[in-house]
Amino acid sequence: MAEVKAIDIMCYLFTREAIKRDWYEQEEMARVVRWWHLEERVRGYTVPEFVAMLDEAGVDKVCIPAVKIMSYRTRQMIWDTPLEEVVDVVQQHPDRFIGFAGYNPLEVMRGVREVERAVREHGFRGVYIHSYGFGLPVNDRRFYPLYAKCAELGVPVSMQVGHSAEHMPSEMGRPIHMDDIALEFPELNLIGAHTGWPWADELIALAWKHENVYIGIDAHMPQYLDPALIRFMKGRGQDKVLYGTNWPVIPHQASLEQLEALGLSEPVKAKVLRDNAARLLRL
Template identity: 45%
Template sequence: MNTRPVDILGHLFTPEAIRAHFIEDEEESKVFDNVGRHSSLKGYTVPEFKAYADEIGLGRMHVAAFQGWSYRQQRRYLSVTPEEVWEVSKQLPGRVYGLFGVNPHDALKGVRHLEKSVKEYGFVGIHVHPHGFDLGPEHAFYFPYYAKCVELGIPAVFSMGHTLSFMPSENGRPMKLDRIALYFPELTIVCTHTGWPWVEEAIALASKHPNVYLGTSAYAPKYWKPEMVHFCNSWGQDKMLWGSDFPLVKHAESLAQIEGLDLRPAAKEKLLYKNAEKIFRYDR
């Protein structure tokens, strides 16, 4: 069993992907400028990423075949195909795994592509970014994907909470996952990005539903709300998953900051890898 950190949500890290999606895309470039991260953007070839992961002690990383929609410009943005992720992940077996990005407008064509991605490419879940589509995750267009996840035995990972991108944040309210968890008790749901600024909503959902987990991606640990740190260190330790939303949060800085949170050893192990190893299937 892997005993090194598992990053449950990141982006395709190749030089071409980083340049196209974060440096040259006008909308995302402004987002990274706003948070002072544009100058640190850097892509990695496959050999470079392997060396990078070895150096920082990273175990596994989930890379989203991201499907986003620009709310302002009404166009695709950050569009990464499952095949692009598969091309990288097959060169890094046991280290990089894909998440199928859901475009709710692809309907059953997308559901078929999801099934292929799991069965042929070894993908371990879906990723839903509801903000740009302006369709909350409880919208009917997503439900065929959730049903297929149950059939395939894979989790659904949601980018929730406020979005740094220029899109309506309301679609990321964690409470929008409540009805999904009620309708699909067999579906493992991961509410990422800490749910901020609705962190207590996210904690409430993870406490209420056995099938709901809370992920930390996109927020550096030094900014985690005290309520979430307490949840992670006590009664919610079995429901927490670590993530980066890389390249937004750098792995080394996140891991170093976690060391400063004074987490109990068992809680830290569960956060960093044990809970992920429990809910994601890496043996396909």
Template identity: 35%
Template structure:
């Protein structure tokens, strides 16, 4: 196992986050804890899997923030060698959203922005996302999102890659996009976008690696070795659970290093 593992999708949840009723099926499937872990517990889970650095995500919903950017910033500030920040903003307030992205990147040192289509029940080509994309390009940080079906009790259609994300990538050729959660059941659509757009990447969060679709594994072994990043979606899954059967993928040394850390360092311009 390489000693330079970077997890690109973590949450440090609070009780408000875990109490959302639409998380019930995810908590049931993954047997994740319903009590918020401490930061020390999160670091322990990372250490057990050899994860040296993780990207912590804030969460903003139509009802307000579940995990604020400042909560994330406080944890990053307390553990600068272990965490980086991923911002989240209110899509319904575009001017404030752009200002918040600038604050998070310029003042707090965040390295990306995440907005999930299912949270807003909006496909990513909706006009309310577009100011966020412009801000990400101007601040030179990736836009992180989810592709594929929705585990929580929300509609899955906004996560379908084509035509929604396809149109975004056409409209914003400079935008770096990281699509999390693999894209099932539209895996072939996801891979077609990765083949078409050099700025589109995937992360394998929410999947134990031995459960990845075969098409994704084949992509990681070959033409997509520079395009897939490791993520866990902690605390729904721990990094250790995700990586337990990594050897089964048969990636080889170079592809394994890129998947576990090299691609994340490049895509997020990480100094670690």
């Protein structure tokens, strides 16, 4: 049980319908479940069941994105969470769930309009992008209208960086691509999700260089975090690191127990688990 009630900056939609559709009906995602032996973790919950699980783990809020992922092989969408599904869950527990919009860079104007609607009409607090299957790095011009709109709206953009679990080119997720975005959009806060591994040093360098670049430690159990990232989190980067799980890949209870074992000071632990995200999301 975490003493500080955590904010998870990356948690997939957990309903039974979403889990079945997104993780099992699409072979590219089902392969990940089998390869990583995630069958016991990847199962759906009702809203009350999920809230009870968060309570037991000591998690206060989770950010839920309307994920959009394209297959690199077939050029078809393999994950296209309807905005309305996330809206429905968030509205049932707005004190616990924070909506993040998704974005398809091949449908620029439609994507920008949906992001604006999500933020202005439904109170979403950010956007999450997964660029790998589109075959585009995050500094591609087709993402720039999104970045401009999010800077205007005052919401952060979270982007997966590092390797891709799916069979997609990991080069699209090199953290160094974020350097261009941070330079072009100094008013836009950026979250490099998934730690940036195996290029964690690139993401650490950018978080230290740019005021508007943050690091999410989601998708990796804390015991496996890059040692350089742990040092950064304990020291000069303590204001730039955000707790997350990428649930259901990483379970909340186990991740918080392992984070506790890293030996963070109480002030640093409070920042990583809650304060940094609360400041970034203006909670």
